Amino acid sequence: MPAGRRSAGVSAPRTCRAGRGADGPPGSSVGIQEIATATGLSKATVSRALRGLPTVAGATIDEVRRVADELGYVPSSAAAGLATGRQRAVGVVLPVIDRWFYAKALGGVDAELRAAGYDLVLYNLGGPGGDRHRAFRRAMLRQRVDALVLLSLVLDETERRELQVSELPTIVIGGPAHDLRNVGVDDRAVAALVVRHLTDLGHRHVAYVGGQDEAGMNVAVPYQRRDGFTEAMTRAGHPVRTGWYADGRFSFAGGVAAGTALLDVRPVERPTAVVCASDEMALGVVVAAQRLGLVVPADVSVTGVDGHEYGEVLGLTTVAQDPGAQGRVAARAVVAEAQGAPPTVVPVSPARLVVRRTTAPPTR
Known part of the structure; x- marks a missing residue:
């Protein structure tokens, strides 16, 4: 139970007086006292939570900030700057x-x-x-x-x-x-998740769409995902053909171009699946396949990474992150x-495989 908490639940926000809040800036109708009353926490705990101090549990911070938003609390950043420098x-x-x-x-x-x-x-x-x-x-x-x-x-x-x-x-x-x-996320592990899904379905001929982004400024993520894909395919006993790496420039248009290059070939030279390093590129590959008269996933399976809302609408299999x-x-x-707290170690963010309509066992 967080320090200073008086009850397990959060009481309904109440109407606060107009004018300046007890601890808010001029014009604010809500102060720390109102938030403390609504949450059942002490004023000291509310103050620490609003500042995001590591001595307060994350759930308490989220609760306090949610109630502060509901009550219309506006902190005085100008006053705080004068006091702290x-x-x-x-x-x-x-x-x-x-x-x-x-x-x-x-x-x-x-x-x-x-x-x-x-x-x-x-x-x-x-x-x-x-x-x-x-x-x-x-x-x-x-x-x-x-x-x-x-x-x-x-x-x-x-x-x-x-x-x-x-x-x-x-x-x-x-x-x-x-x-x-x-x-x-662990980008190598993300790529391995997708490869495992496709090889479990029976795919052995898998291509990859990645490359540098159009700005040429994001280096680490593209390389990590490409290397993770290559390593996972090699471990599975299915090395990737040299010509099956395409540059999609981390954009929808780049995905269309890369997909066209990979799929506009004789069926015997065509991969049965395409792993894309982002959902935007994956959606572009799906469009390219459809323009070529191919059916996804009957003729080619397609996967992405990210969890883009468009991918959900169109049924894209992906590794979702937040x-x-x-x-x-x-x-x-x-x-x-x-604010003076020591640096903290940030854990790896979660990522999960979301299987939808763009992947299926290969038909050849």
Whole structure:
């Protein structure tokens, strides 16, 4: 039972007085006392939960923040910044903004930061031609933020050195990056899950669609998933043909192009299944197959990775992960560290095989 809790349940939110809350900023109608009354927790526990401190159980933090949102609690980040000397802001650096995974992870980071009373400062690098200098030098050396969350970025030597000088709490979502903490799935294990599913169905001739993303900035995840696929196929006794690796550029259009190249051949040269390193590419391969007059999965099975909502609608077999949850975990970790807590070890995020309509035993 969390410290300070008086009851197992949460009482229904009550109507609070207008004006300034007991512990909120001017204009806020709700303070910490109202949240404590609604949850049955002490004011001290509510305060620690709102700040995401590691001394409070995760379930309690989630409960307190949910009730705070329902009651309309607005923390005073300006007042807190004056008192602590912190900016109460976290910088999020991402390669591009128009990818499903990045958008979902960013949403999770934002939700957690808002609940903790922190601002989000977004640095969209915009692809290879973007201004990385703006993100890594201005944000860190000018101390505009208290911590950094990096999305699937591999840093060069200068950027790593600037991170060390800044001493900002930093965490990476999606793919390991040097010695930085990472939130994400085990990408090699993810690929092995898919291979095991297909070989159990009887597939022996399996192709792979992966490659670098269009921005050319996300290195770790594509390589990890490709190597995991290759290793799993080799362990199963079915080495992959050299020509059955295609570059789908981690996009829907790239998946269409890669699928066309792999499947627009004589049946005897065609793989019976295609493993894709993302759902967006997998959906593109499905479209390519249909354009060629092939039936999925009767003529070719297709799998993806991620858990994209479009994949659910179209019946795509995939390994699902939750980038929104990864974003929340990452934000909670760096906020706690920015507030003085020691760095914590972040566990590997869960991933699960979701079997749907795009996989079946091979017919040849």
